[in-house]
Amino acid sequence: MKRKESESSTKKKKDAVLNDLREFGGELYGQMEKGKFPWVEMPSRSTENIYYSPDVRQYILGEKSVKRHARNIRHIKPFTQMVWAGFFASELVKNRKTSTLRDVYYSAQAYEMTFKDQPESNNILTDLETATGFAREDFNVFPEERSALFGDLTIEYTVPGYEGKQLNMTSHPDGVMIGPSVVSAEFAKTGCDKVIAIEKGGLFTRFIEERVHEKFNALLVLTAGQAPRATRHFLNRLNTELDLPVYIFTDGDPWGMHIAMVIISGSANAAHLRGLTTPDAKWGGVYATDIVDYKLPTDPLTDVDIKRLHELEKDPRYTGDLWKREIKTFLKIKKKAEQEAFSRYGLTYIVDEYLPAKLEEMSAD
Amino acid sequence: MVTFQEISPADFFYRNRDIAGFTNPSRAIFVSIRELVENSLDSADQMSVPPEVYVRLTEEDASTTTESGNGVYRLLIMDNGSGIAARHIPSAFGQVLFGSNYKLKQARGTFGLGGTMAILYGQITTHKPVLVKSSTGGSKVYEFKMMIDIQRNRPLILDRKTRRNKENWRGTIVEYSLEGDYYRAMSKILEYLKQTALLTPYADIKFVDPKGRLYMFNRVTTKMPPPPTETLTHPYGVDVETLQRIIRVTESRNLLDFMRKHFHRVGQGTSLSFLDFAGFIRTPDPKRLKPEAVARLVETNNKSKKFRKFFGRITEEQIKVGLKKAKSQDMIAFLKSIFPNVDRTIILRLLASSGLVRTKNPKKLKPPEIVKLVRMMKQYTDFLPPDASCLSPLGEDLLRAGILKELKPEFIAVSQRKPSTYAGHPFIVETAIAYGGDIPKKDDIVVYRFANKIPLLYDEASDVSIRVIRSINWRRYKVASGMPIAILVHLCSTKVPYKTVGKEFIADRPEVKVEILNGIREVARRLQTFLAKREHVAKEKKRLSVFAKYLPKIAQFSTDLAGKTEAPDIELLLKSVRKYETEGK
Ligand SMILES: Nc1ncnc2c1ncn2[C@@H]1O[C@H](COP(=O)(O)OP(=O)(O)OP(=O)(O)O)[C@@H](O)[C@H]1O
Ligand SMILES: [Mg+2]
Numbered sequence: 001m002k003r004k005e006s007e008s009s010t011k012k013k014k015d016a017v018l019n020d021l022r023e024f025g026g027e028l029y030g031q032m033e034k035g036k037f038p039w040v041e042m043p044s045r046s047t048e049n050i051y052y053s054p055d056v057r058q059y060i061l062g063e064k065s066v067k068r069h070a071r072n073i074r075h076i077k078p079f080t081q082m083v084w085a086g087f088f089a090s091e092l093v094k095n096r097k098t099s100t101l102r103d104v105y106y107s108a109q110a111y112e113m114t115f116k117d118q119p120e121s122n123n124i125l126t127d128l129e130t131a132t133g134f135a136r137e138d139f140n141v142f143p144e145e146r147s148a149l150f151g152d153l154t155i156e157y158t159v160p161g162y163e164g165k166q167l168n169m170t171s172h173p174d175g176v177m178i179g180p181s182v183v184s185a186e187f188a189k190t191g192c193d194k195v196i197a198i199e200k201g202g203l204f205t206r207f208i209e210e211r212v213h214e215k216f217n218a219l220l221v222l223t224a225g226q227a228p229r230a231t232r233h234f235l236n237r238l239n240t241e242l243d244l245p246v247y248i249f250t251d252g253d254p255w256g257m258h259i260a261m262v263i264i265s266g267s268a269n270a271a272h273l274r275g276l277t278t279p280d281a282k283w284g285g286v287y288a289t290d291i292v293d294y295k296l297p298t299d300p301l302t303d304v305d306i307k308r309l310h311e312l313e314k315d316p317r318y319t320g321d322l323w324k325r326e327i328k329t330f331l332k333i334k335k336k337a338e339q340e341a342f343s344r345y346g347l348t349y350i351v352d353e354y355l356p357a358k359l360e361e362m363s364a365d
Numbered sequence: 366m367v368t369f370q371e372i373s374p375a376d377f378f379y380r381n382r383d384i385a386g387f388t389n390p391s392r393a394i395f396v397s398i399r400e401l402v403e404n405s406l407d408s409a410d411q412m413s414v415p416p417e418v419y420v421r422l423t424e425e426d427a428s429t430t431t432e433s434g435n436g437v438y439r440l441l442i443m444d445n446g447s448g449i450a451a452r453h454i455p456s457a458f459g460q461v462l463f464g465s466n467y468k469l470k471q472a473r474g475t476f477g478l479g480g481t482m483a484i485l486y487g488q489i490t491t492h493k494p495v496l497v498k499s500s501t502g503g504s505k506v507y508e509f510k511m512m513i514d515i516q517r518n519r520p521l522i523l524d525r526k527t528r529r530n531k532e533n534w535r536g537t538i539v540e541y542s543l544e545g546d547y548y549r550a551m552s553k554i555l556e557y558l559k560q561t562a563l564l565t566p567y568a569d570i571k572f573v574d575p576k577g578r579l580y581m582f583n584r585v586t587t588k589m590p591p592p593p594t595e596t597l598t599h600p601y602g603v604d605v606e607t608l609q610r611i612i613r614v615t616e617s618r619n620l621l622d623f624m625r626k627h628f629h630r631v632g633q634g635t636s637l638s639f640l641d642f643a644g645f646i647r648t649p650d651p652k653r654l655k656p657e658a659v660a661r662l663v664e665t666n667n668k669s670k671k672f673r674k675f676f677g678r679i680t681e682e683q684i685k686v687g688l689k690k691a692k693s694q695d696m697i698a699f700l701k702s703i704f705p706n707v708d709r710t711i712i713l714r715l716l717a718s719s720g721l722v723r724t725k726n727p728k729k730l731k732p733p734e735i736v737k738l739v740r741m742m743k744q745y746t747d748f749l750p751p752d753a754s755c756l757s758p759l760g761e762d763l764l765r766a767g768i769l770k771e772l773k774p775e776f777i778a779v780s781q782r783k784p785s786t787y788a789g790h791p792f793i794v795e796t797a798i799a800y801g802g803d804i805p806k807k808d809d810i811v812v813y814r815f816a817n818k819i820p821l822l823y824d825e826a827s828d829v830s831i832r833v834i835r836s837i838n839w840r841r842y843k844v845a846s847g848m849p850i851a852i853l854v855h856l857c858s859t860k861v862p863y864k865t866v867g868k869e870f871i872a873d874r875p876e877v878k879v880e881i882l883n884g885i886r887e888v889a890r891r892l893q894t895f896l897a898k899r900e901h902v903a904k905e906k907k908r909l910s911v912f913a914k915y916l917p918k919i920a921q922f923s924t925d926l927a928g929k930t931e932a933p934d935i936e937l938l939l940k941s942v943r944k945y946e947t948e949g950k
Contacts, residue, residue: 021926022926022927022928024926025923025924025925025926025927025928026923026926026927026928028919028926028927029923029924029926029927029929029933032919032920032923032933032934032935033933035937035938036938037938038919038923070915070916070919071942073908073911076911076912076915076916076919077911079915079919080915080918080919080922083918083919083922083923083926084918084922086922086926087922087925087926090925090926111918112914
């Protein structure tokens, strides 16, 4: 059994977050004490300052920065909102409470800081992320959960009331939701040697039923479509803290392909953050070439699908040979297939034939 | 066979009472009050006493209600004006086109029609006589009970009383019955009185309506605009009818004198030049010039420094030698041939001074000559423009006082334009613009129109002021729809270019239009400054409130975040925002 490697990574993170927020407040405080209008400088998130970095293997922000100055009539409101968000985040972390983006939006009203709408409030939180370098999940702000995991991983909770309690992730046959308590938990131990991330709930359930976790010694993660940031961060932790390789299985279409890519290389929207990507994760299919090789039942590509493929062709993240080959094949065969398509060969075919073949193929390179 | 029938002016207006504004029962009651109030204000203005006008309208008992179903009212108007001399009372109120306002000076009344028409209307709707009491402040008060003989345009005196004027009262009371519809006219009447009060801030006006309600419009000042001086007619404003009327009364024996005596700003020089231009000057034939005449000419010149400047010293010899060779038939051309460098007007003057210019006796002018003279007056371009002493504009101070009193605006700008003329009639335009206070917020700007201090309430759309206002791009002046803005235009003239006898709207005269436009632009610019400043202040207030709202919050949250206990002092920062801004603008 593999033991966790890093010492209490969530505890360390919490301290770092609190420390950073305190410094942030201290800086503004100092400026005002000197009789100056407070200001902050942070990297610009405008599109012309977002670059793909082959080194870091994700999108990053460039050199450009923006200054938000309380002296400026157009800045002072968002500036105040950002300071408030920092204050709110530090309260959450200190008191070990979680909340959602929606909560943040409403909580502001208690401080007469009413946001115009949800996007304005979301945007301010992104500002705080940019200024501090921490993701909102680090501030205990979580999205609605929809992803889940199942497999032989024992976690130790850090949330209030559960501190020190351990739970094995096979304890519930439907899987365990990747919510705030899972995300903030420490990894106690695991018997898995790989992670299999799956796009669709149907297949996730099939894999549990077919005991894929045992047969392949795998931790199963349901992304439920595009993986939420908390899940992407969780996958990163499994990969870096427990050294588990991550394999991703999606539908065979440009959208599935991109779900895998965002787990691997992240999105432009998160260029200001680190730790949300798993550059060594691998996409296992369904490939366009699988559609051909396995003679899967297909649907024709729609215009939107084709347009999306052309966009991906130009996307700097899609430079690897595999990606290039698959995009080309999709465009050639003009067909797509869902993961469930393997059922034409029987319900267990995917587990018995396809999965072993794929895992072998991927661990080889 | 066609029959011709002469009708009297009273009969004419009786048949055409629409022209004078008595269109229907509600309009008639409004016009009646208006005409009589105006007469009262005119008479007080003339005396330079601040007017006091009392108007009372009562419903007569129901049994007198007319067949048409409208009410019968009794109208009483009392003033502290000049009063009317006893011998004029019957004509002033019993004869159409009799008035004291034919002379040239600005007054509200012009046609000699208004008051009499109102009484005439009362008579034809109720068949009752009018009661007039008046005193010029002397020892007697005169009372007349009379009716109008419509066919003959003559007053019919029913009763006449003379009383001792114990209280030294001066003024006039007119009382009579008329048919009308007060309740439909009410809003117009009140609006009329309010606007009258606005433009006559030195008047006290009281009105008791049929319900017994008292409306008081109190004066805010006893200062009155300087009274207008009477002036002569300007040649540009003369028509054949007027010229004939003047000829009928003149004592002048020749046109040269006639022009000088009866026309505004016409002196000896202008009179000569004009008559020369018009072809009404005769000079003797040089060949038949008598030696005495030559001597007189030479002497006139040599004795006058002014003439010597042009002709030098002249000797009789010089003229006589010239006469021998003379070809021309008249003295002007003859002198011009000897003194080619001397101006024709100077030659004319010398001849006139020497008694060598002859002009016709105006009474002997034949009709075609009269027509020609009028036409030439319009064509001659060198008449001096009329001066405006015959006008009585309100003046910027009174205008401001009036508007402040009736509208209580937040902002006001007034302007009096320089005098100008159209067709020989002097006029002055006064404009004002006001913002806020009691002015209603409407989509359109509220417009108050006045002519010779009379509010014009009907036919607004046809009025020149409205056209001018509509032609202006108000957004340039920062005026937006829905703002509480009122514009006032007051036109003063010896002849207001009304389109109708009803005195309701002013025709489009280019000269008048330009003055109105410039006047409105001038006050609009000042409004713009005000609105811009207001906007700036509002913006600044909002700006400061933004800082005042957020800066303390930043301080508080930063303090909490930093784990400090005491928030930093931000008073100075807030103060700096204020200071910076006032310096910036
Ligand atoms: N209240 C009054 N006090 C003194 N004189 C008056 C009064 N009312 C009328 N008059 C005299 O009677 C004349 C006739 O009045 P009327 O209203 O008929 O004509 P108007 O005022 O001259 O011209 P308009 O037709 O424009 O009103 C006036 O010119 C004036 O001399
Ligand atoms: Mg009158």
